[in-house]
Amino acid sequence: MLTTPDFTEITPTADIRTHRHGNRAKCLQRLARLEMPVPHTVALSFDTVRAIADGKMPDLAALVGIFGPGALLSVRSSSETSDWGGPGTILNVGMCDATADALAKTHGPDVAGAVYTGFIRSYAVDVHRLDAEEFENPITPRLAKQAYEAEMEEAFPQDTTVQLAEVLRSMARAWEGTTARLLRQAQGAPADAGLGLVVQQMALGPAPGTFGGGISGAGVVQFVSSDTGEPQITGRYLPRGQGRQALTEGAAQFIESDPRGPALEDVAPDQVQALRDAHGLMRMRLREEMQIEFTLMDGALSILDAVRTPRSARAEVEIAVALANDGVIPREEALLRIPPFTLNGLLHRQVKAGAVRDVLTTGIPAAPGAATGKIVFSAAAAQAASARGEPCILVRRETSPEDIRGMHAAQAILTERGGVTSHAAVIARGLGLPCVAGATQLQLDHRKKTVTVPGRKVFHEGDIITLDGSAGEVLVGAAEMVEPALGGAFATLMEWADEFRDIGIRANADTPEDAAMAQRFGVDGIGLCRTEHMFFDSNRMTVMREMIFAENAGDRAASLDRLLPMQRDDFIQLFELMKGQPVTIRLFDPPLHEFLPRDRDGIRALAEALDLPVSRVAQRIEALQEFNPMLGMRGVRLGITVPEIYEMQARAIFEATVTSSRKGAPVVPEIMIPLVSARREVELVKASVDAIASEVRSKTGSDFTYRLGVMVETPRAALRAGEIAEHAAFLSFGTNDLTQMTYGLSRDDAGRFMSAYVQQGVYPEDPFRQLDIDGVGELMHLGAERGRTARPDLTLALCGEHGGHPDSVDFSRKAGFDYVSCSPFRVPVAKLAAAQFAIKDNGLSGDIKA
Template identity: 75%
Template sequence: HRQVDPRVKRDVIGRGIAASPGAATGRIVFNANDAQASAARGEKCILVRRETSPEDIRGMHAAQAVLTERGGITSHAAVIGRGMGLPCVVGASSMRFDLVKGVITAPDGRMFKAGDEITLDGTSGEVLCGAADMLEPLLDATFQKLMSWAEDAADIGIRANADTPADAQTARNFDAQGIGLCRTEHMFFDPSRLTVMREMIFADTSEGRRAVLERLLPMQRDDFIQLFRIMQGQPVCIRLFDPPLHEFLPSTRTGQRDLAEALDLPLSNVTRRIEAMTEYNPMLGLRGVRLGVTVPEIYEMQARAIFEATIEASRDGDPVVPEIMIPLVSAKREVELIKASVDKIATAVKSERGASFTYRLGVMVETPRAALRAGEISPHCSFLSFGTNDLTQMTYGLSRDDAGRFMSTYVQQGVFPEDPFHMLDRDGVGELLQLGAARGRDAQPGITLSICGEHGGNPESIAFCRAAGFDYVSCSPFRVPVARLAAAQLAIADKIG
């Protein structure tokens, strides 16, 4: 990553959590649209938000770095920033954010408005005034040699979390051993797809939803073809749709009015539907496998897209063996229902295309109940992948987006030795991992075990997973080199006692 030259004097105007490493300079913008406009003009910008949401993805891609007032080490901005290699500072609560007036105020009273130039250091968590001199990254032959030694020594696999072809190419460049988590929902926030997605949400019948999803099918299929071709010969684990549907609907009055016009519906109908879909706690609501059971058309479309892409990508290279992962499982029956549906789609695609393929179906273990009932669930699966971000959140009853407000105080006072979203909690969450792994393997000895949360890039957490007999860890693409090095060092340490 690019870094601020350590020899330069730093004019620090604020501090937050160092959520994604690297440094960047740019002019302040306060929304995704302005970030895109800035990029179109060839101007570098820093996206400043109270906190980011999936709707900000386009702005994050256009920006050089992201600064948020709220959030912790596994907040949306932090996770996406690390995946993109985008410098990110979150939880900068020492600064005052006034997004209505378009101003951020430093603790010393200095004010910065849209267009002002700042530098973000995602490695230290500092926000600097103006432009700072940078040191460029150097991935030379020495780096490649070190990574080849690590490859020879390591005895636990390292995959990458990758949602886009660019992520997948980064993972490939760093010699990740496949994709351990592809979050498909980010593919639907593209402007050309978002309106279609919203039309599907507003459809009143199953047939209506299927008709709209038919228009999304070729787009989703092309996404998977690109991923499979980039990762040719390597496994690709695709997580089925996870977030609640209301995340795709506009929250502002202007956005709701635009949606009403696009769908040719009365504004009152649109606002009423959005209000009806609002949840008290979306993290614990109608999302993940619960959507797959109650709105099955989405998973049916995704399964078809995956299988059709598998056939297409296998024509001119090694056969693709996709891995399909069901999110937020807590009961065996959920897996049985989704497995029956996916198997049915696979049979239909094979018959229609006159082609043969294999696939692996697995579960993302991110609820405590799924870990405890892994013995019931694993006979229906090829793999169990522990999503430690949500599993930590649910085990602690602690929002990963809000924890940043007080976590440093907790660590300083000795309540926790380390932020559990940053370093895996071996005692609590770790025990659930060990229970789930043991019960899963007792019921299905050959099942593959992995973690795919942000802990996958943390050396201490990799040590825990290796000792527990996990097959691989999966982390953000830019953390793959550190994970590969840590895995090699752990294996060598064992050999030399």
Template identity: 80%
Template sequence: MLTTPDFTEITATAEIRTSTHGNRAKCLQRLVRLDLPVPKTVALSFDTVRAIAGGRLPDLRALIGVFDDGALLSVRSSSQMHDWGGPGTILNIGMTDAKAADLARTHGQDAADALYVGFIRSYAVDVLRLDADGFEGPMTPRLAKAEFEAEMEEPFPQDPAEQLAEVLKSMARAWEGTTARLLRQAQGAPADAGLGLVVQEMALGIGQGLSGSGVVQFASPETGEPQVTGRWLPQGQGRAALSEADAQFIVRDPRGKALEDGAPEQVAALKSAGRLTRERLREEMQIEFTLMNGQLSILDAVKCPRSGRAEVAIAVALAEDGIITRDEAMLRIPPFTLNQLLHRQVSPLADRDVLTRGIAAAPGAATGKIVFTATAAQAMAAQGEACILVRRETSPEDIRGMHAAQAILTERGGMTSHAAVIARGLGLPCVSGATRLQLDARKKMLTVPGRKVFHEGDIITVDGSTGEVLVGAPPLVEPALGGAFATLMDWADAARDIGVRANADTPEDAAMAQRFGVDGIGLCRTEHMFFDSARLTVMREMIFAENPADRAAALDRLLPMQRADFIELFRMMQGQPVTIRLFDPPLHEFLPGDRDGIRALAEALDLPVSRVQARIESLQEFNPMLGMRGVRLGVTVPEIYEMQARAIFEATIKASRQGAPVVPEIMIPLVSARREVELVKGRIDAIAAEVKSKTGTEFTYRLGVMVETPRAALRAGEIAEHSAFLSFGTNDLTQMAYGLSRDDAGRFMSAYVQLGVFPEDPFQQLDIDGVGELMLLGAERGRHARPDLMLSICGEHAGHPATIAFSRKAGFDYVSCSPFRVPVAKLAAAQLSIQDKHLPQRVETLHEDRG
């Protein structure tokens, strides 16, 4: 073994560490320790590569002397984490006129010429950055050298040390480039991340006998199930086998030729290496190998590429086989990876004709015919056809159409726009803020500059995981909720130490939440129950009522509908807690805004159009989201909350008789002052007493507040005196704390984040410093006044791992998120609990040093 201050030969006992030489160098050492046939390799440390970038080269004569005399070399990057990337591999360093002549004698002239031309081209284009056009097409070594000399005004170098020097300098400088730095930082790498390099003796893959190169892995990249996959290229080098048309399969396959047909012993050796690396490296690996005259060499092994579904299946299988612990299996899976299992996805093998891009507002993918109205969506769904609802922006009036659609696409809006929030709750893919769209709903046309015009009925695909809108119908991959996913969720439930509830507005939402194993419902938005066509008419009659008596009469008709909703919801949740938010939106959202809708409403109410128009105009507000909504409606139009309270209590009695006892949690929205809570609480308590007296049945309920205004957070102490729980609605709290419209902020938010005004979009990731401080003040003051106060978050941020970390640290009891975010939240919560349990002990992973 040769070790110098600048480089180290990789042996079983060499001082090679991931933190100093990178992931590839450490993995190669592990392969050596497993007695696998790894060619002789030298590792250059991060410090050495930094020195090379600065102009100081190691002793290259000494480095080349480590290898067999006349050996060709390759150089590969070795970043600390595989995902951080690095410059591409350079092969066949040391190819000179003399070496080409030697290879012609041993391997044939054609093979020698192909290697020499390939290296000249790679050296010129990839190392010295010459124009690739001059080296395209069929070429001999003489012509390639002539082109090089014409470009460089000097002969092609014949000194292997000079060639190696240029390769090392090129790769070191490429790592320091701006583009490379930004790309790896996007993968989570620190700004000062180092690059190691490994110099390896070439196993050519070219010979008179069985020779070639290949890549093999032993788990399906799509499902993670045990399966030998990969490609093999006779008389080939590097990873070309993955893309060459002449490449063969590894194991016998009815689709074509395979390595196993002629070399069963070598394939058996590869399978043995796969089993060994899985057991000892504790990971499913992808192995790069060569055969040279039948002799196997293993050049490299990396974590095998995999989909999110395969990621889960592999981690669970490793744990079930006792190779890793359950805790480590959970820690290996990024929580948002689960989105790929919960929703259909565009196949990674599909061609993508991207029409436009927007904000990836709700994950998953769906294909359907374009429709421009909720009514059209319902009509198409009734005919059994899939549709995509395309709107400038959605409103509560579009709810039924959103239920009928397969996906939602909007020109305006952001991550917390109406379309995005509802889509996530329904589990529908959504792309919002697709600002390049030109939508003409009247003419039923959709255009993007430079593309053809799309009409209603044309087929598009919405990919809410990437924010892309695709032309046509690419193949989709179905979700996978059983097997390994179910096992992982069981493990997460056992490990987590914070509750996870779901936001669910309908029995269908509750059923989905139960499918994911929630601890209850943390937010039921009752207003969504009123947009059914039959109920909407009665709701509008209530809005148009001239006096409290008429208003109460209309609400009496809504009462049995609400009661039935709550009975079904309580029945679905089987005694688990259900938090019901009382009516929140401004009344104008239930009224039509177009001429046809106003005329239809006038006919339904038997009123003149002018009177209907006047009433609608009287309800308009300059800023309705800060106006007559939430508790303000409950105080000034108390009949609405009284009807809802009565429906809740009567449903509680009936559901408790049919099943587990129900203790409903009633939440008052948009509170700013203690007196608001006192007024509403007094009326609700009176309704409760009346229902108990009338039915002769006792029941229990809890009354709490949704903290959405900064003042409510600051005055939480006095509000808590009348509240059993406080649930922070971070959507509105963020909006009010920043003074930003969540629907309009998308127009400038990306620029703000890029310029460093905000570290992240505060509507996508909870602002811990600002909004979080308000929440901490509210939590502290609330619990000081009432130690048994239950605390939670029910805004859209609640399913984000960073929010869950904040909530655990703050002592919150639970988080509540959209049903399809529940698995993400559960896994994130489990990971945080596991990390706390293991600190300061580190949990081992493939990327960490182990001796």
């Protein structure tokens, strides 16, 4: 073994460190320790490569001397983590006139000429950045050298050390380039991430059937499917090939015998078995599924490299679970290996990797998944399309509660305005629908039923598009899809997550369908049921509007009496679906104007339904308008000024409680008051709710209990949590509104400028996408501390959309919260994140040990 301050020969005992030499160098050493047939390899450290970029070259004569005279070398990048990338591999360094002559004697002139020509082309284009077109036609070394000399005005170098110096310098400087730095930083690399390089002796053997030689070529093989993660030998082998040529050459063969064509196993079964054995050893000792790059030299197997097998989200989970089930890694490590957001690729349909993508426009990726369907411009059109069995995508300038039924009917939602916590985004995530919001280039004409993007054709209602909510892209036509995978390894992973997590995970569920989906993901209850979403059915909407137009409390109560049985049935279904688990029901929250039409046709239809003059209906709608309705008469303010609404809802909850309890499911409903900012608000609502509970107990002859709590959405509620907690059994922080009010930002409009703010470092991240720990989080800490001081048994929760983000889960655990609640399709992400944080806090790193 030769070690200098500049480079180290890779042997089983050499001092090779991932943080100093990179991931590839360390992997090659691990292969050497496993006694794999790895060619001679030398590792250059991060510091050496930085010095090369600055013009200081190591002792190349000593380095080349390790390999002996006439050796051909490859140079590969070795970043600390394979995801960070690096410059492409350069093969056949050392190829020159003398080497070509020697190679012609052993391999034949055709092989020697092809290798020499290929190296000259690579050296010119990849190392010296010469115009690739100048090297497309030369098919002999002589012509290639002439093209090189014409461009460089110097002879093609014949000295291996000169060639190697230029290769190393080119790769070192490419790593320091702006584009490379931005690409790796996007993968999480620090700005000062280092690059190592490995120089490896190439294996070249007699070509098949030429000069009496044995089997020679190169290939790449893996033993699981990159799409599914299930056992499957895939890969290609190219006779007389080099490097990874087999993956791109049409003449490449299969690895194992295959009826579709020739395979390496047909002529070299022992070598294929040796690859199987190598895979088994790597899987057990490296504790990972590896993709192997190999060569055959006169029948002798050499393993040049092994990298983590490329994999989809589904394969990621399948591989980790299989390794744990086989005892290769513990369950804790299997959980730690899966980035939580990876699960979105299993929960939703996705555009298949490599599929053709004709991007029409982009927006904010507001809800993950992908869907294809016909464009529709209204909720009614979406419902009609659904009735015909036609998948559709609802396209709106922005959505409102009136669009709820259409959103249920659509396959995906696209809006011109809004951000990650807009109405469209929140509802879409709850329904598990892909959503792209804030697609500002869209030009919608609802009257003509067209949508246009500047420079593209006009799209009409009925035209087909694909929405990729994970990427925030709108695609023309139908894209090839991958279906979700919720069973098998995914289900096992969720069971393991439940074993290790130490915080409750509930779901935000407004309908029986939402609750059923939440149960499928194994939640600990419902943490937020937004009752207003139950009123947007067309039958209920009319009654709701009658209530709004009522002249007095008696008339309002009469209308609400008609809604009571509908609400009661809703709650009965939820209670029975949740089977005794807690259900937190938020009392009515939105301003009343959201239930009223805004266009002329809608106003006329409402006037007919209520048998009132159009002018009177218009006047009433105008009177209900507010300058800033999200800060106006909504939530508890509406409940106090129009108490009949909360009284009806409380009665429906308690009657449903009695009915469900009689069927054998013990129910303790949790009633949550929204938008509280003062203790007196809670006192007033509590007195009313307690009175309704007494009435129902008396009327039914049944006893029951319930818990009353507060949704903390205003900064004042967080600051005054101590006195509010005196009358509340729980505080649930609604981070959507709390973020909006803390920042003074409209969550629906902030998307227009938020990307510029994040890019310029005003905010580290969109606070509606990722919880602001420093600002909003401090308010939550204060609220939690003051609430628990006043009432030690106070239950604490987070029920905003942030609840499904790993950072919010970690924050909530450390703050002593009892649970987080999020949209059903975000539950698996939250559960996995919770398990990972619990495992890390218990000291298991999950690092791979060699």
